[in-house]
Amino acid sequence: MQLSKMKRIEILLEEQLVPRLGKLVRDAGFSGHTIMQVLQGRGSGGAWQDERLTGSSKVMLLAIGTASDADNLLEAIAPMLDSHRLLLTIGDVDVVRQDKF
Secondary structure, three states: OOOOEEOOOOOOOOHHHHHHHHHHHHOOOOOOOEEEOOOOOOOOEEEEEEEOOOOOOOEEEEHHHEEHHHHHHHHHHOOOOOOOOEEEEEEEEEEOOHHHH
16 A cells, blocks of 8 residues: 655644634645644643633644645635644644645
8 A cells, every 4th residue: 555755733722713724724735634623732822621601712723735725725824823722733643645745
């Protein structure tokens, strides 16, 4: 089975930012992305949990693309990292069926 090296992007963000971040992901060259609900977590600021009543729900955006796509996205999203308290990770991943990405 043929495996291809690609980049996996994960961004933890407030749900209301999904349209804006989705556009940045597409404009960076990714063919698509997936949004997953996130219920709770803990970080440097302490524990948090989903607060649908107050409108502060968090989601995880997942995208897989080329190293060039990842570089483009990193450049586009850099100004938002602090101002919107985004958590961004980029990692190497082996994919099957590279043509899907």
